[in-house]
Amino acid sequence: QVHFVESGGGLVQPGGSLRLSCAASGISFNLYGMAWYRQAPGKQRELVASITSGDIVNYADLVKDRFALSRDTAKNTVYLKMNSLKPEDTAVYYCNSILALFAWGQGTQVTVSS
Numbered sequence: 001q002v003h004f005v006e007s008g009g010g011l012v013q014p015g016g017s018l019r020l021s022c023a024a025s026g027i028s029f030n031l032y033g034m035a036w037y038r039q040a041p042g043k044q045r046e047l048v049a050s051i052t053s054g055d056i057v058n059y060a061d062l063v064k065d066r067f068a069l070s071r072d073t074a075k076n077t078v079y080l081k082m083n084s085l086k087p088e089d090t091a092v093y094y095c096n097s098i099l100a101l102f103a104w105g106q107g108t109q110v111t112v113s114s
Contacts, residue, residue: 009108022095038091
């Protein structure tokens, strides 16, 4: 079965940075692209960034030039480097495949506040 474990979230001040990690098991990176999603209170889950199996990266407009997605195939892990964080980035962050084909993990909470 496919399983995702997200980590690296926490409380950070506006303008600060965090690096999220997602350890994946039960999937092959050469078959599936990976993506980060987030869900804020009262809002629907939204796509933040994605990387295809061919290493093509795309970002949502709201995070472009601030976030950077990468992956390490040997470690079976994807990352999301988050810079210049804003209060509106506050959400639970999840990883999954592109198109969210698998069960969701528990996510990691990111709170941006002074």
